[in-house]
Every structure is written in C-alpha cells, then in structure tokens.
Amino acid sequence: xxxxxxxxxxxxxxxxxxxxxxxxxxxxxxxxxxxxxxxxxxxxxxxxxxxxxxxxxxxxxxxxxxxxxxxxxxxxxxxxxxxxxxxxxxxxxxxxxxxxxxxxxxxxxxxxxxxxxxxxxxxxxxxxxxxxxxxxxxxxxxxxxxxxxxxxxxxxxxxxxxxxxxxxxxxxxxxxxxxxxxxxxxxxxxxxxxxxxxxxxxxxxx
Amino acid sequence: xxxxxxxxxxxxxxxxxxxxxxxxxxxxxxxxxxxxxxxxxxxxxxxxxxxxxxxxxxxxxxxxxxxxxxxxxxxxxxxxxxxxxxxxxxxxxxxxxxxxxxxxxxxxxxxxxxxxxxxxxxxxxxxxxxxxxxxxxxxxxxxxxxxxxxxxxxxxxxxxxxxxxxxxxxxxxxxxxxxxxxxxxxxxxxxxxxxxxxxxxxxxxx
Amino acid sequence: xxxxxxxxxxxxxxxxxxxxxxxxxxxxxxxxxxxxxxxxxxxxxxxxxxxxxxxxxxxxxxxxxxxxxxxxxxxxxxxxxxxxxxxxxxxxxxxxxxxxxxxxxxxxxxxxxxxxxxxxxxxxxxxxxxxxxxxxxxxxxxxxxxxxxxxxxxxxxxxxxxxxxxxxxxxxxxxxxxxxxxxxxxxxxxxxxxxxxxxxxxxxxx
Numbered sequence: 140x141x142x143x144x145x146x147x148x149x150x151x152x153x154x155x156x157x158x159x160x161x162x163x164x165x166x167x168x169x170x171x172x173x174x175x176x177x178x179x180x181x182x183x184x185x186x187x188x189x190x191x192x193x194x195x196x197x198x199x200x201x202x203x204x205x206x207x208x209x210x211x212x213x214x215x216x217x218x219x220x221x222x223x224x225x226x227x228x229x230x231x232x233x234x235x236x237x238x239x240x241x242x243x244x245x246x247x248x249x250x251x252x253x254x255x256x257x258x259x260x261x262x263x264x265x266x267x268x269x270x271x272x273x274x275x276x277x278x279x280x281x282x283x284x285x286x287x288x289x290x291x292x293x294x295x296x297x298x299x300x301x302x303x304x305x306x307x308x309x310x311x312x313x314x315x316x317x318x319x320x321x322x323x324x325x326x327x328x329x330x331x332x333x334x335x336x337x338x339x340x341x342x343x344x345x
Numbered sequence: 346x347x348x349x350x351x352x353x354x355x356x357x358x359x360x361x362x363x364x365x366x367x368x369x370x371x372x373x374x375x376x377x378x379x380x381x382x383x384x385x386x387x388x389x390x391x392x393x394x395x396x397x398x399x400x401x402x403x404x405x406x407x408x409x410x411x412x413x414x415x416x417x418x419x420x421x422x423x424x425x426x427x428x429x430x431x432x433x434x435x436x437x438x439x440x441x442x443x444x445x446x447x448x449x450x451x452x453x454x455x456x457x458x459x460x461x462x463x464x465x466x467x468x469x470x471x472x473x474x475x476x477x478x479x480x481x482x483x484x485x486x487x488x489x490x491x492x493x494x495x496x497x498x499x500x501x502x503x504x505x506x507x508x509x510x511x512x513x514x515x516x517x518x519x520x521x522x523x524x525x526x527x528x529x530x531x532x533x534x535x536x537x538x539x540x541x542x543x544x545x546x547x548x549x550x551x
Numbered sequence: 552x553x554x555x556x557x558x559x560x561x562x563x564x565x566x567x568x569x570x571x572x573x574x575x576x577x578x579x580x581x582x583x584x585x586x587x588x589x590x591x592x593x594x595x596x597x598x599x600x601x602x603x604x605x606x607x608x609x610x611x612x613x614x615x616x617x618x619x620x621x622x623x624x625x626x627x628x629x630x631x632x633x634x635x636x637x638x639x640x641x642x643x644x645x646x647x648x649x650x651x652x653x654x655x656x657x658x659x660x661x662x663x664x665x666x667x668x669x670x671x672x673x674x675x676x677x678x679x680x681x682x683x684x685x686x687x688x689x690x691x692x693x694x695x696x697x698x699x700x701x702x703x704x705x706x707x708x709x710x711x712x713x714x715x716x717x718x719x720x721x722x723x724x725x726x727x728x729x730x731x732x733x734x735x736x737x738x739x740x741x742x743x744x745x746x747x748x749x750x751x752x753x754x755x756x757x
Binding site: 400401402403463465466467468469472473483487490491492493495496497498502503506546547548549 | 579582583584585586587588591592594602606611612613616617618619622623633693694695696
C-alpha cells in the first residue's frame with residue numbers, strides 16, 4: 140500500500156518535472172535561444188529547485204542527478220517545445236497555469252517533507268518547500284538576466300509557503316504524513332489558482 | 346569565559362544578520378518588489394554569504410538553516426522595512442554604513458575562522474572570509490539583475506579580504522584566536538569606514 | 552607511468568585554470584570593473600564550473616579550495632590582465648579560441664570522469680562534464696548581468712557534451728580510461744575549433 144503511494148508520488152514527481160521543463164523551454168523561445176539553450180533552461184527550471192534543496196540538506200548527489208529519468212524528462216520537455224512549439228503556444232494559458240499550480244504544490248510539499256526528515260526547524264522546512272517549488276523558476280529568470288518573478292509577481296511562492304506551512308503544522312500536531320501532505324498541497328494549489336483567477340497580489344511598499 | 350565569548354559572538358552574529366536583512370529589504374523597496382520579494386532579498390542578503398561558505402566547506406545543512414533564529418532575523422528585518430520604511434529611509438546613511446561595516450567585519454572574520462577549522466589553505470580561508478562577508482550582497486544584486494557592487498564598487502570586499510588576511514596571518518604566527526580575530530575585524534572595519542570617508546577606490550584598467 | 556600521467560594532467564588542469572582566469576578577467580575589462588572585480592571574475596570563470604561539479608557530486612571542500620594553486624592561478628590570471636592588458640588584447644583571437652577549446656575539452660573530460668567515479672547514470676555524468684566546462688563562463692555572464700553565452704551562442708557547451716558523450720560511451724564499451732579520455736577530448740576540441748572556423752551554430756526556434 141505504502142509502496143503504491145510511493146510509486147504514485149514518483150510518477151507525479153516526474154510528471155511535474157516534465158511540465159516545469161516545458162515551461163522553462165517555452166521561456167527560452169521568447170528569448171531567441173538555440174536548442175541547447177532551451178534544454179539548459181528546461182533542465183534548470185525543472186530540477187533546479189530540487190537540486191538547491193538537496194544541496195542545502197546535504198543530500199548529495201542530488202536526487203535529480205542520481206536518477207536518469209529526471210534528466211530525460213528535462214530533455215524531453217525541451218524536445219517537445221522545440222518540435223511542437225506552435226502547439227505549445229496554442230495551449231490555453233489557463234490549462235498551463237493549473238498544471239503549473241499542481242507542479243508547484245507537489246514540489247513545495249515534497250521539499251518541505253524532505254527537509255523535515257533532516258530535522259530542520261519547522262520555519263526552515265517551510266522555506267525549503269518554497270525553494271523547491273519556486274527555485275527552478277528563479278534560476279531560469281536569473282539566466283535570462285531578468286528580476287525573478289518570485290520577487291514581484293502575484294501569489295506564487297506565497298502559495299508554496301502557505302501550503303508548506305499547513306503541512307508542517309499538521310505534522311507537528313500529530314496528523315498523519317499523507318493527510319498533512321494532501322491538505323498542504325490542496326491549500327497551495329487552491330491559493331495559487333484562486334489568486335490568478337481573482338487577480339490577487341501581495342501588498343507592496345509605496 | 347569561553348562560553349561567554351561564544352554567546353557574545355552568537356548575539357553579534359544575529360545582530361549582523363538582522364542588519365544585513367534590513368539592508369537587503371531596503372534594496373527591494375527601490376525596485377518596487379512586493380512584501381515577499383522584500384523578504385526573499387532580506388533572507389538572501391543576510392544569510393546568503395554564510396550559506397555559500399557552509400556549502401563550500403561541507404558543513405550541511407548550513408548553520409543558517411539549522412538554527413531558526415537566522416530565518417527569524419531575516420523575516421524580522423523585512424518586516425521592519427515593510428512597516429517602518431519611512432523611518433529606515435531617514436536613518437543617516439553614515440550610521441547605516443558604519444553598522445554595515447561592523448557586519449562585514451564580523452562575517453569576514455567568522456567565515457575565515459570556520460574555513461581554517463576545515464584546514465583549508467590560508468589563501469582559501471581568506472577567500473571564504475570575503476565570500477561570507479560579501480556573498481549575500483552579491484546574490485541580492487544578481488537577483489535584482491544588476492552587476493554586483495562587489496565587482497566595481499569602492500573598498501568593500503577588499504576590506505573583508507584585508508581583515509581576513511590579517512587574522513589568518515596572525516593565527517599562523519601563533520597569536521591567540523581571540524586576539525587575531527579582533528585585530529582582523531578592526532582592520533576590516535577601519536579600512537571600510539576610512540575608505541568611504543576618504544573616497545578611496547581600487548585601481549581600474551583604463 | 553600512471554603517476555607521470557596524473558602529474559601531466561594536473562599541470563594541464565592548472566594551465567587550463569590560468570587560461571580561463573585570463574579570459575574571465577578580460578571580460579571584466581570591457582565592463583569597467585576595478586582590479587578586485589577582475590579577480591572575482593577570473594576566479595569564478597576559472598574554478599566555478601569545477602566547484603559546481605564538486606558540490607553536485609558531494610566532493611567537499613571542492614578541489615579548487617583544497618589546493619591553493621588554483622586560487623593562485625586565478626589571481627595570477629587577473630594580474631596578467633591587469634598589468635599587461637594591451638598585450639592580452641593584441642593576442643590573436645584565433646589563438647585564444649584554440650587555447651580556450653583546449654581548456655574546455657580538458658574540463659569536460661575531467662568533469663565527466665569524476666562524475667563516473669561517483670557512479671552517476673551516464674546521462675548525468677555527461678551533463679556534469681558540460682557543467683564543468685561551461686559552468687564558469689556561465690557564472691561570469693550572470694555576474695555581468697548578461698544572458699549566458701552558453702544559452703544562445705555557437706557550438707560551445709554542445710562540443711563539451713559531445714566530447715563527454717564519446718568518453719562515457721567508450722568507457723561503457725570497455726575501452727581503457729586513457730584512450731576514452733583522449734578520444735572524447737579530441738572530439739570536443741575538434742568540434743569546437745571547426746565550428747568556429749565554419750561558423751556552425753545550433754538550430755533555433757523561429
């Protein structure tokens with residue numbers, strides 16, 4: 140039973156990696172990069188957050204380098220964008236956003252969960268969840284010489300933080316890992332989707 | 346006695362973290378970031394240098410992630426800037442510069458000291474001192490898509506290098522750790538403050 | 552015999568580090584950095600790729616920090632550019648390109664080789680070869696707030712990937728380490744030099 144849950148999680152993780160790779164490579168098209176540039180962006184976007192997390196918790200070589208499937212997903216995502224970019228462009232923005240929110244939720248929860256295994260303080264486990272979710276996109280933006288969207292955009296990393304917080308708090312209250320993870324993931328997903336739909340943004344300093 | 350010194354150092358370290366966090370968040374205000382963006386900048390500026398150092402010397406999870414107080418300082422610094430930014434803006438620039446020089450000195454000395462514990466060659470211990478002191482500001486500038494001030498600005502990382510050099514050389518000459526650290530810290534602090542006061546800069550290539 | 556080969560490799564590695572340092576510092580001159588900025592760029596360009604590789608495979612402190620000669624090469628490269636930059640500027644571009652191709656080949660092969668020692672999957676060993684070769688230049692470009700040339704430029708990281716692929720495949724086929732390394736290095740070097748000579752570039756998305 141547990142092993143079926145673990146296998147499901149693994150497939151969802153790979154699916155999230157593929158999706159993030161497609162998003163990363165798409166960002167490269169707008170910047171007129173060549174095919175290798177697309178692949179580098181796809182790779183950094185897809186596995187960058189997880190690699191930073193693994194470096195920070197001392198889990199080296201990072202998961203994404205020990206398992207060839209993550210690299211394969213990243214390359215596959217870049218190939219999809221390269222060969223089918225007219226199709227990718229026609230994908231409804233809302234569908235991409237919902238899929239991205241799912242990936243964000245998954246990465247935030249799994250990141251915070253791995254940090255808890257290393258017995259980091261709760262506040263830093265939450266932080267590592269957000270880094271896992273939003274770190275790849277941040278590297279992508281840095282490589283494109285842009286101010287990372289996470290610094291000024293709508294509710295993105297904030298949703299990851301909220302979801303990770305819910306999960307960590309529930310775990311500390313004794314709720315089972317699976318239920319805590321699902322609750323945290325749903326909070327992150329809902330917050331992200333609703334915030335785009337309702338045009339929420341975080342307060343600014345004027 | 347030793348434990349009192351260690352406790353003092355710890356409080357000074359946290360104070361330096363808070364100060365660097367305030368500086369990092371202030372940089373975010375000028376770039377029109379939202380409240381989470383401020384916090385991310387505060388966090389990276391305050392603990393980024395120390396985290397890079399810990400990753401490079403293999404001390405993982407990094408100190409700043411094992412102890413929740415560092416994250417608390419970073420978040421507190423961002424909150425201070427967010428709620429009291431008119432006050433922060435009115436703080437005399439000279440006062441901020443002197444406080445920043447104190448933080449730089451402390452981080453440079455503690456960074457070089459930790460590198461020496463790992464028996465790195467002296468030249469690299471000095472380097473790690475400068476990275477600890479100036480690394481956070483470099484990450485902040487990269488995130489803001491600017492050429493890091495450390496590359497072209499006045500005597501900043503150079504002061505950290507000088508202070509770390511003095512400390513490492515004194516230690517190699519057999520001077521006690523405490524005296525070496527104080528001497529190195531004073532050199533860094535004095536060099537930084539005097540260089541701003543006298544408008545010193547490093548030579549350029551024309 | 553083996554120890555003579557190892558010593559030769561070590562000297563070639565240091566020579567490559569010096570060359571990459573000179574290139575990194577030269578990039579700083581065009582951006583009007585001060586002498587410390589040149590040195591930082593030289594250091595990041597020369598040892599950045601190897602440090603990222605070492606962090607990712609869990610070999611800490613990274614090789615470039617354990618051995619003072621690498622820092623000395625980086626500082627030496629910056630000093631050469633600072634004091635003799637008119638000479639450096641007059642160096643024929645073709646000579647620099649050929650030397651750089653040699654450094655790239657060496658770093659790509661050594662990087663992939665070290666990754667194989669950690670029993671990473673072949674695809675990720677190849678990736679680490681490319682990161683070792685092209686990572687330093689990427690950090691340099693990020694610090695200069697430019698889109699890294701690796702993302703859009705001619706055949707550079709692609710040559711590193713090709714050379715690393717040849718080496719890894721030959722090793723898997725049972726060819727001896729030395730022969731595999733030489734074959735991979737020659738492929739990388741030839742591909743790079745010929746691609747510049749014939750103005751090859753990777754396909755773009757239009």
